Amino acid sequence: MPAIRCSNLRKTYDNQVEAVRGLDLEVQQAECFGLLGPNGAGKTTTIEILEGLLPPSAGEVEVLGRRWGDHDEEIRHRLGISLQDTKLSEKLTVDETLRLFASFYRKRRETEELLDEVGLREKRASWVGKLSGGQRQRLAVACALVGDPELLFMDEPTTGLDPQSRRQLWDIVRGLKRRGRTVLLTTHYMEEAERLCDRVAIIDHGKMIALGSPGDLIARLGGEHVVEFTVDTTEGLEPEWFSSLPAVRAAHLQNGTGSLTVTEVHVALPALLESLRSRGRELARLSTRHASLEDVFVSLTGRHLRDD
Amino acid sequence: MPVWRTCSSPLPGATCEMIRISPFLKLLDARLREALREPEVIFWVFGFPILLALGLGIAFRNKPPDRIAVAVEERTEAAALAGLLNGSTRFEARVLSPEQSASELRLGKVALVLVPGDGYQYRFDPNRPDSLLARALVDDLLQRAAGRKDPVQGRDTEMTEPGARYIDFLIPGLIGLNLMSGGMWGVGFVTVDMRSRKLLKRLVATPMRKSEFLAAMIGSRIVFMFVEVLLLLAFGWLVFDMVLRGSFILTLTIGLLGALCFGSLGLLVATRARKIETVSGLMNLVMLPMFVFSGTFFSSQRFPEALQPAIQVLPLTALNDALRAVIIEGADFPSQIGRMVLLVGWTAASFALSLRFFRWS
Numbered sequence: 001m002p003a004i005r006c007s008n009l010r011k012t013y014d015n016q017v018e019a020v021r022g023l024d025l026e027v028q029q030a031e032c033f034g035l036l037g038p039n040g041a042g043k044t045t046t047i048e049i050l051e052g053l054l055p056p057s058a059g060e061v062e063v064l065g066r067r068w069g070d071h072d073e074e075i076r077h078r079l080g081i082s083l084q085d086t087k088l089s090e091k092l093t094v095d096e097t098l099r100l101f102a103s104f105y106r107k108r109r110e111t112e113e114l115l116d117e118v119g120l121r122e123k124r125a126s127w128v129g130k131l132s133g134g135q136r137q138r139l140a141v142a143c144a145l146v147g148d149p150e151l152l153f154m155d156e157p158t159t160g161l162d163p164q165s166r167r168q169l170w171d172i173v174r175g176l177k178r179r180g181r182t183v184l185l186t187t188h189y190m191e192e193a194e195r196l197c198d199r200v201a202i203i204d205h206g207k208m209i210a211l212g213s214p215g216d217l218i219a220r221l222g223g224e225h226v227v228e229f230t231v232d233t234t235e236g237l238e239p240e241w242f243s244s245l246p247a248v249r250a251a252h253l254q255n256g257t258g259s260l261t262v263t264e265v266h267v268a269l270p271a272l273l274e275s276l277r278s279r280g281r282e283l284a285r286l287s288t289r290h291a292s293l294e295d296v297f298v299s300l301t302g303r304h305l306r307d308d
Numbered sequence: 309m310p311v312w313r314t315c316s317s318p319l320p321g322a323t324c325e326m327i328r329i330s331p332f333l334k335l336l337d338a339r340l341r342e343a344l345r346e347p348e349v350i351f352w353v354f355g356f357p358i359l360l361a362l363g364l365g366i367a368f369r370n371k372p373p374d375r376i377a378v379a380v381e382e383r384t385e386a387a388a389l390a391g392l393l394n395g396s397t398r399f400e401a402r403v404l405s406p407e408q409s410a411s412e413l414r415l416g417k418v419a420l421v422l423v424p425g426d427g428y429q430y431r432f433d434p435n436r437p438d439s440l441l442a443r444a445l446v447d448d449l450l451q452r453a454a455g456r457k458d459p460v461q462g463r464d465t466e467m468t469e470p471g472a473r474y475i476d477f478l479i480p481g482l483i484g485l486n487l488m489s490g491g492m493w494g495v496g497f498v499t500v501d502m503r504s505r506k507l508l509k510r511l512v513a514t515p516m517r518k519s520e521f522l523a524a525m526i527g528s529r530i531v532f533m534f535v536e537v538l539l540l541l542a543f544g545w546l547v548f549d550m551v552l553r554g555s556f557i558l559t560l561t562i563g564l565l566g567a568l569c570f571g572s573l574g575l576l577v578a579t580r581a582r583k584i585e586t587v588s589g590l591m592n593l594v595m596l597p598m599f600v601f602s603g604t605f606f607s608s609q610r611f612p613e614a615l616q617p618a619i620q621v622l623p624l625t626a627l628n629d630a631l632r633a634v635i636i637e638g639a640d641f642p643s644q645i646g647r648m649v650l651l652v653g654w655t656a657a658s659f660a661l662s663l664r665f666f667r668w669s
Contacts, residue, residue, distance in 0.1 A: 053513060053669065076515035083513065087505035091345040092338055103334035104516040127345075147514070 001065045003029045003151050003182040004050055009059035011045050011206075019045040021206035023059070027184055029150075032177050034197035035186040036293060038305050042206040043186035044084055047155050050184065051081050064151060077106050080149030082140050084156045084186075090129030094120055094139055097128060098146055105147030117175065118142040119168060134165025141172055152176060154185040158192060170196055188305055190293035202297060209300050217296045222249030223263040226291050227272065230257050232282040241279070245271040250299055261291060261299065331516055335524035340531060343494065352493070353532060357486045358543055361479060364605075365548055368474035375400040376442045377418040379409040385424040392453055393422075398445060420446060479544040480631035481604035484566060486536050488598060488624050491570025492577065492591045494532065495525050499578035500587040509669040522663065526571035533567035534560070541635075553638030562634060562644065565651040566627040569658075573623070576658035579665045598624035626650045 004027040011020040019042045027033040035043045048054040050061060052068040052075065061068060066075050088097055095111065102108045115121040118138040123131060131139065137157065144152055154173075158166040173196050176183055187193055193200045194214040202210040202217070210217055218224060231237065234256040242251040242260055247267035252259045262268040265288050276283055297305050343349045378401045380390045386403045393401035401422075404412065409421040413431060419442035423429035428450060432439035452458075502508050511521060537560060544550035552559065577594055581587040601608055601615070602624035611619055619625050626647040633639035 051513060053509060073515050073517070076513070079513075081510070081513040083506055083510055086507060086510045088507065088510075089338065089342055089502075091342045096338060096341065100334050100338045101514060103331045104514040106515075143510075 001029070002026045002062075003031070003064060004033075004184060005060075005062045006050065007060045009046065009049060009061065010057045011042070011049060011054070012057045019206055020049070020056075023203075023206070023208055025201060025208070027182060029182050030177075030180045031198045032173065032183040032185070032196055034193040034200040035184070035203055036188070036190065036193045036197075036200045036297075036305070037186075037203035038188055038297075038303070041203045043188075043203055044155055045206075046203070047153055047184065047186050051079070051153050052076075077147060078150045080144035080147060080152040082144040082152075082154045082157060084159070086140055088128045088136070088139065088143070091127055093125050093127055094131070095124045097139060098142055101143040102146045107148050109146055109148050114142050114145060117145070118172060132165075134161050134168065137161060137165065138168060138172070141169065145176075149181065151182045151184070154183065156186055156188070158187070158189065166192070190297070190305055194293055200293065202293070202300065204297075204301055210296060214293055217293060218291045221261045221291055221295060221299055223247070223261040224291050225262045225265050225268075225288055226295050227260040227262050227265065227268060227286070227288045228257055229260075229272065229276075229283060229287075230285040231276060232284055237281075241275060242272065245275060247271070252298060252302065254298075254302070254304075259295070259298070261295065262288075330520075332520045332524050332527070335516075335521055336527045336531075339498075339524055339528040343498075343528065343532075349494075353486070353490060353536060354539060357482050357536065357540055361475070361482055361540065361543060362547065364478055365475040368478075376420070376438065376445065377402075377412075378442060378446060379404045379412055379418040379421045381406050381409050381421060381423045383424045389422060389424055389450075393446065393449065396449055399442075399449075422446060473548075475544065475548045476550055476636045477607075477632065478605065479540055479548075479550060480635045481628050483537055483540050483563065484602070484624055484628040484631055485599070485604045486540070487533060487563065487566040487627065488570045488595060490532055490536060491529050491567060491572075492574040492595055494529055495571045495574030496578040496587055496591050497574075497584070499525060499575060500581050500584055503578075503582060503667065503669070504584060506669070512668045518666070518668070519663075522575065522659075522666070525575065526568060526659075529567045529571035529574075530564060533563050537563040552635055554634035554640070558634050558641055558644070559631065562627065562630045562648065562651075565648055565655070566623075566631075569623050569627070569651045569655045572655045572658040572662065575662040575666075579662045580667050582667075598622050601625065603628050621650070623651055623654045 004025060007024045009020055009023040009025075010018070012018050021042075023042075023046060035046060037043050045054065049056045050063060052063070052072060063075055064078055068075070092100070094115070098111050098114060102111065112121075115124055118141060120135060120138055120142065123135060128136065128139065141154070141157065144154070157173075158169050161169070170192070173183055173185070185196070197214060199211065199213050200217065201208045210220075212220070234253070237253055237258070239251040239253050239258075242248055242258060245260075245268060247262050247264040248260050248271075249263060250261040260268060260272065269288070273283070294305055297303070375397070376399050378393055378399050380386045380393070380401055380403050382403055382405050390401040390403050393399040409418070409431075412418045413421050413433070416436075419432065419436065419438045421431040423431065428447075430443050430447065432443050434440060499508075512518065541550075541552060541559070545552075573594065574591070577590045578587050581590065601611060601619045602622050603609075604624070608619050608625055608629075609616075630644045630647040633644060
């Protein structure tokens with residue numbers, strides 16, 4: 001039995017916005033699954049439907065083998081949920097907050113152990129209002145873990161966090177994976193998805209545009225390296241000039257920057273330089289790196305995951 | 309790696325289920341802790357009503373009425389008449405020129421202008437109660453001084469005992485008012501705040517039962533009710549020698565119904581609102597009529613007969629009247645059943661509607 005299954009999921013809001021437009025997903029048990037996509041892609045709508053917090057306009061949802069609507073309390077005992085940006089009560093302490101959430105569950109984790117796991121032991125007596133952003137987010141995750149869930153939902157768990165807090169959260173998720181728990185997370189950080197997720201679904205405009213392990217998706221680009229370059233003037237530059245070069249699998253041009261997906265850098269680079277030189281273009285910048293999910297997204301949509 | 313310990317119960321009634329603390333109590337506990345950690349809450353719940361009672365109690369304390377200011381127009385007998393009036397404890401008479409007399413009457417500095425001459429002439433404003441009173445009392449004094457004999461003897465008995473003073477009227481009203489604003493703000497405001505913080509949504513994402521949450525919100529009001537009622541009663545007793553004539557239990561029971569009623573109304577007002585501004589406006593809309601009409605600071609009977617059916621059906625009117633009847637008149641339970649049923653009706657209707665339309669996200 002998969003941990004989550006949904007088919008032909010659709011959500012149209014009152015204002016006629018189609019947030020989710022026919023989504024099929026299957027998340028296996030003990031898997032860490034990522035919904036990756038830009039802001040507004042429908043990730044939060046999707047995860048909230050799966051969490052049973054939002055009714056779908058159409059489609060089937062099954063969580064832990066059950067449907068929302070008849071066994072809700074039963075399902076909720078087995079789920080952990082961390083919403084995007086919940087502001088927990090500021091005037092309660094970390095300890096009180098955890099004990100409050102623990103009181104709702106049949107099965108409960110030891111508070112001590114949980115505090116150690118999320119690294120908040122020293123803060124246990126502090127008011128939530130006094131915590132830093134990263135500490136609050138870890139507390140939110142601890143609240144999601146307090147019922148020892150089989151399946152954990154995390155909506156943008158690291159958005160807005162500093163790199164250190166982000167790494168702490170990644171460690172928590174890795175710990176869960178080691179214990180065989182299922183995790184579904186949404187993110188618009190490709191690095192996060194690559195590091196944490198066994199499989200990712202790339203979502204854009206309410207539809208899934210790619211599904212697979214990060215390694216697979218990158219491999220599907222046809223090359224694992226990316227060569228990026230900038231020239232003095234982009235006028236008249238055509239992607240076709242580069243896509244036929246040896247070892248180049250794909251070429252994109254955006255905002256004056258060329259981006260080539262390449263199988264072998266040492267073959268592609270001399271050819272690129274030669275091509276530019278023969279057309280009389282001056283190279284302003286050149287870099288090579290390993291391909292990422294970001295490149296997968298760019299190759300599928302022609303846009304970047306983040307606008308910033 | 310730490311040992312993965314969980315507290316699960318394969319059989320119902322096993323150890324963990326037995327030590328499980330009811331979510332209701334935990335929610336209630338959390339709500340009370342949060343409230344008590346807000347300095348504003350402490351002030352509005354405990355400080356403000358006491359200050360209000362103290363201020364109004366002092367302003368309207370039963371002191372001997374001020375002497376009535378009377379002007380005697382400057383004529384032949386004026387000085388003698390002023391002397392006669394000042395001989396009584398009731399009047400403070402001054403001899404003034406006609407122009408000055410007229411001006412002071414107009415400004416309300418004197419209640420009456422006495423013009424000696426052929427008999428006495430009284431100049432006064434018939435629309436001013438103190439003027440009318442001055443006219444009657446001055447005439448009475450002058451007639452007696454002139455030798456009038458009263459055919460029937462009148463005897464005065466003065467009543468200034470506790471129970472008939474303004475503070476006695478005020479304290480039950482303040483208890484009612486406090487239960488209203490406490491319930492509306494304590495439940496309505498807090499609920500919308502939690503909704504705008506997505507905390508309600510987070511809570512319904514747990515196996516928590518929605519009824520447990522709503523009951524805890526209203527339950528917190530019951531706890532505060534005890535404090536509010538007892539505090540104001542104790543204050544009235546200690547500072548103003550107030551006595552509780554009716555049953556203490558009945559007073560608390562009425563307080564409880566009031567707390568439940570306004571807690572539910574607070575919940576109803578907060579049922580859909582997503583913004584603090586919206587709910588604040590709604591609460592003021594609901595509370596303002598009761599603030600004005602429900603007889604907190606003066607009797608609701610002062611409003612015209614035509615308005616009375618509407619006024620009597622307001623929950624705060626029922627609460628204030630029932631509290632007043634029990635506290636200062638010593639009314640018994642059967643006589644207050646009607647008002648108590650009205651409060652229960654408001655509670656049931658608002659709670660049912662809130663439950664039906666409550667928005668969790």
